Amino acid sequence: MTATTPPPSAAGGGQPVVGLQPSSAATTGGVGGAVLVVGTRAGLWLGVQLGLVGLLLLARQAATGGQALDEAAGWWMVYGALVDLGTLGVIFWLLRRDGGSYRGLLGPPTTAWQVALGAAGVLAASVPAVVFSAELTAAVYGQDATAPMFAVVDLPGWASVASVLVVPLLAELAEPVAFLGVVLPRLERRLGPSWLAATIVVAIWAAEHALYPLLVSGGGLDWGFAAYRVASVLPFLAAWTAAYYALGRRLLPIMAARWVFNGGSALALALGQVT
Amino acid sequence: MGDKTLYRLTWLALVMSLGHHLDHLLRGNAVGWPVTEEVNAFTASLVVYPIIITGLLLYRAGRVGPGFWALVSGGGAVFVSAVHFGPGAVEPAELILDHYQPPVLGWLAFAWLVTFVTVLAITCVYETRLWARQRQVRRAARSAAGAGSIR
Numbered sequence: 001m002t003a004t005t006p007p008p009s010a011a012g013g014g015q016p017v018v019g020l021q022p023s024s025a026a027t028t029g030g031v032g033g034a035v036l037v038v039g040t041r042a043g044l045w046l047g048v049q050l051g052l053v054g055l056l057l058l059a060r061q062a063a064t065g066g067q068a069l070d071e072a073a074g075w076w077m078v079y080g081a082l083v084d085l086g087t088l089g090v091i092f093w094l095l096r097r098d099g100g101s102y103r104g105l106l107g108p109p110t111t112a113w114q115v116a117l118g119a120a121g122v123l124a125a126s127v128p129a130v131v132f133s134a135e136l137t138a139a140v141y142g143q144d145a146t147a148p149m150f151a152v153v154d155l156p157g158w159a160s161v162a163s164v165l166v167v168p169l170l171a172e173l174a175e176p177v178a179f180l181g182v183v184l185p186r187l188e189r190r191l192g193p194s195w196l197a198a199t200i201v202v203a204i205w206a207a208e209h210a211l212y213p214l215l216v217s218g219g220g221l222d223w224g225f226a227a228y229r230v231a232s233v234l235p236f237l238a239a240w241t242a243a244y245y246a247l248g249r250r251l252l253p254i255m256a257a258r259w260v261f262n263g264g265s266a267l268a269l270a271l272g273q274v275t
Numbered sequence: 276m277g278d279k280t281l282y283r284l285t286w287l288a289l290v291m292s293l294g295h296h297l298d299h300l301l302r303g304n305a306v307g308w309p310v311t312e313e314v315n316a317f318t319a320s321l322v323v324y325p326i327i328i329t330g331l332l333l334y335r336a337g338r339v340g341p342g343f344w345a346l347v348s349g350g351g352a353v354f355v356s357a358v359h360f361g362p363g364a365v366e367p368a369e370l371i372l373d374h375y376q377p378p379v380l381g382w383l384a385f386a387w388l389v390t391f392v393t394v395l396a397i398t399c400v401y402e403t404r405l406w407a408r409q410r411q412v413r414r415a416a417r418s419a420a421g422a423g424s425i426r
Contacts (some may be wrong), residue, residue: 128389131360140294246401
């Protein structure tokens, strides 16, 4: 932590942290940092997938670009780690440039029991989103169908272990911190009303999901899947962003709940519970 | 006076609840007394309005606090989830999705229900945090008063 950065508990000018003021570490720096974070993530998602397509074509593991894209899609739960590592790199670069600490981005101090109780609340608040997503999957792909992003996953043993143990952890250290800890406070500072900034963040966060995994349908990109992906993830992101405010801008409970959620999905896939 | 955000969230939940009851009336496939003679989950759910109105009056008078509201919101979220989402749901999503023409209206009504339950759950999280903080402040004040009396 640099000398210019007050500790998180000082947010709000010595007043108790009520929950509607972003931490001072998070608000330093302009909206350019937010654009950089979002742009890096989008660029990495596209770049990593196209890079894999190029490698598969060079190694003659796929005959066409479309086939290579589908092959690469099977690994999205692993190469997501590269995107999150890149995101963390940008976050730390911004912290060094603008001042602040990574811990400062996570909000006010949170005890272990607060994290556990908060995570339980976030998981409970995610139930309606789970139901909506399941109904949407059934409506688009048929009753009892597996969502395509899970159906395409095809990993060897070691990669499955990484997708369960490493990738969800990295995702939690990077994704919610990027959108709620870095992008949201900067947008609030630029735009004013929190609801407007939060709506934009949820929309951008959801739109990012259209970029992975890229699937092919009828010789071109599967835009229907991309639209489904955005719609199915939207209620989750809205619930988590609302929970972020309800918890007084504490990110740790949200990260913990998301880790249970995403790690659980990866584990179910690795164990063959989702086919 | 009370917490402004708590008031706003309570009014939002009230509007969402009214909207969901309107959806029941429009569909007509999951209604009970006073619309029909049958007493069912729809009838039971109407009790929420007197609870909210009484709660708002008591909260304004300082007789109940965020703990009361956390129980109301949390109880509401569990009740509506059990009725619509649970494994033994008496009014599953199909009752909403398959009873509107055009179907997009069914999806709008279903999205409203999903948002309604999420609002209740998030409101409960907020009120629980407020409740915990209030207890913390009260405990600190009590121990400060205790230390003062020793001196």
